[in-house]
Amino acid sequence: MKVKKFQAPSMPEVMKKVKKELGPNAVILNEKVVKTGGFMGLFKKNQTEVIAAVDPIDRTPKPKKDTTPKAPPMPLASEEPKGNSEIMKELQSLKSLVKNQETEPIPEGFEDVYHHLLAQDVEEALAKEWVEEVAENTLTDEPIDNRVVKHIYGRMKDLSFGKPDVYKPFVHLVGPTGVGKTTTVAKLAADSALNKNMKVALITTDTYRIAAIEQLKTYAGILDIPIEVAYNMEDYAAAREKFKEYDVVYVDTAGRNFRDPSYVKELGELLDFNSNTETYLVLSLTSKYKDMQDIYHQFAHLPIEQFIFTKMDETSTYGSALNMVMQERIGVAYFTNGQDVPDDIVEATPMRLSRQVVEGFVYE
Numbered sequence: 001m002k003v004k005k006f007q008a009p010s011m012p013e014v015m016k017k018v019k020k021e022l023g024p025n026a027v028i029l030n031e032k033v034v035k036t037g038g039f040m041g042l043f044k045k046n047q048t049e050v051i052a053a054v055d056p057i058d059r060t061p062k063p064k065k066d067t068t069p070k071a072p073p074m075p076l077a078s079e080e081p082k083g084n085s086e087i088m089k090e091l092q093s094l095k096s097l098v099k100n101q102e103t104e105p106i107p108e109g110f111e112d113v114y115h116h117l118l119a120q121d122v123e124e125a126l127a128k129e130w131v132e133e134v135a136e137n138t139l140t141d142e143p144i145d146n147r148v149v150k151h152i153y154g155r156m157k158d159l160s161f162g163k164p165d166v167y168k169p170f171v172h173l174v175g176p177t178g179v180g181k182t183t184t185v186a187k188l189a190a191d192s193a194l195n196k197n198m199k200v201a202l203i204t205t206d207t208y209r210i211a212a213i214e215q216l217k218t219y220a221g222i223l224d225i226p227i228e229v230a231y232n233m234e235d236y237a238a239a240r241e242k243f244k245e246y247d248v249v250y251v252d253t254a255g256r257n258f259r260d261p262s263y264v265k266e267l268g269e270l271l272d273f274n275s276n277t278e279t280y281l282v283l284s285l286t287s288k289y290k291d292m293q294d295i296y297h298q299f300a301h302l303p304i305e306q307f308i309f310t311k312m313d314e315t316s317t318y319g320s321a322l323n324m325v326m327q328e329r330i331g332v333a334y335f336t337n338g339q340d341v342p343d344d345i346v347e348a349t350p351m352r353l354s355r356q357v358v359e360g361f362v363y364e
Contacts, residue, residue: 003029003053007036014048022054027091029053035111053091107135113144113358120357121289121319126326130155149354152322156350159331160306163347167198168278170240172251172271174302175282176295180310182212183339184282185252186219190342193223198247202227203239205271206254216252219341236271278305280333286311289320296328306333313337313344318356325353 002022008014011031018026031050106114110131117127134147171188173181185202192198202220204227206212213229220227228239243249251271273279281304283292296304309321312335325332332353338344346352 003051005049005051007034007047007049009045009047011048011050014050018050018052022052026052026054029091107132110135110144113148116359117148117319117357119317120359121317121323122357123289123319123323126323145358149351149358152354152357153350156325156331156353159325159329159350161331161333161348161350163333164278164305167192167248168276169244169246170249170251170277172253172273172277172279173282173308174253174279174299174304179282179284179287180336181282182206182215182252183341184308184310184334184336184345185250186216186341187336187345188334189219189225189250190223191345192248192250193225194342199245200225201243201246201249202252203230203236203243203249204228204252205230205236206252207231208254212252273303277303279303280306280308282308282310283321283324284311285309285315285318285321285335287320289323292320292324293327296324304330306331308332308334308336309348310336312356316359318353322353322357 004022006014006017006021008017018028029051031048033046034049036045036047106128114127114131117130118124130148130151134144134151137147140147173185175181182204189200189202193200200223202216202225204213204216207229217227226243228235228242230236230239240249253271271277279302281296281299281302283295287295307321307324307330309332312318321332324330331350332348334345335348335352336345
């Protein structure tokens with residue numbers, strides 16, 4: 001069976017296309033009006049769209065070549081031609097499938113912001129739910145973008161965002177390789193030491209990359225704060241004991257293949273996740289949402305307090321971060337937006353993330 005979609009400005013014109021390509025025996029499975037063309041979302045034109053199908057098998061009777069009566073062979077069940085009733089059943093089934101795949105239309109006037117959310121990698125179900133809920137509120141004449149921003153903000157305002165009011169003495173940063181954990185540790189340490197006059201120390205368990213150790217030692221020397229390298233559980237316990245009187249101790253962990261369960265298990269055995277610690281999962285905004293989900297699920301057995309999203313300066317889409325927050329109901333502590341220490345880090349807020357996703361929002 002051949003199935004094809006056709007579009008034209010009117011039903012008579014689209015039917016001409018169907019008849020020309022599929023013939024007079026074509027069956028219309030579905031029809032609707034869609035908007036196409038335009039410039040920057042404006043001046044779109046209505047088009048009639050139909051989905052048509054035709055059975056490609058030629059069932060026209062042909063002259064018999066041999067008129068000698070012969071006993072007809074017993075056809076195999078799989079070789080029996082389909083009767084008209086079977087064809088109609090198949091068409092009805094296909095029509096039902098097409099109908100079930102169609103979704104309710106986006107509320108009028110909200111198509112552009114809906115497609116913008118999708119372009120920002122916001123999950124389709126979330127984007128559709130939000131614009132529908134905003135559209136239901138007819139008691140305001142605010143700009144649509146403004147209304148969507150406030151609606152998204154309202155969905156996150158109960159989550160923990162930004163730096164904590166009370167620091168726990170040991171702060172772990174965990175996550176896969178390449179997301180910028182070491183640089184983020186340096187930024188946090190610099191902020192605590194220079195801006196808050198806190199007594200700060202560093203511990204690194206990233207003994208797999210010599211460059212990471214040297215990088216953190218360089219930052220520690222510039223900030224004039226102590227650092228310890230922990231090669232095993234005993235070293236880590238000794239470092240914690242050494243720094244137990246410090247205001248805050250930032251712990252940089254090894255970033256290895258997050259798909260290796262042994263690495264995450266080893267991390268859980270090496271570090272002490274007790275009541276005196278807080279743990280941030282560091283994720284890159286350049287990662288795909290599916291990869292972020294996989295990373296989180298590998299680390300989910302650890303007591304993740306908040307997310308830190310890095311590399312904001314290397315992307316223009318922020319929907320994956322929003323998806324993670326909404327899916328896991330975990331807030332965000334910081335965004336990083338460059339390599340400069342200590343400058344390129346900003347405190348996260350629900351409004352900041354909402355505005356980043358709804359780019360082009362006109363602030364009041």
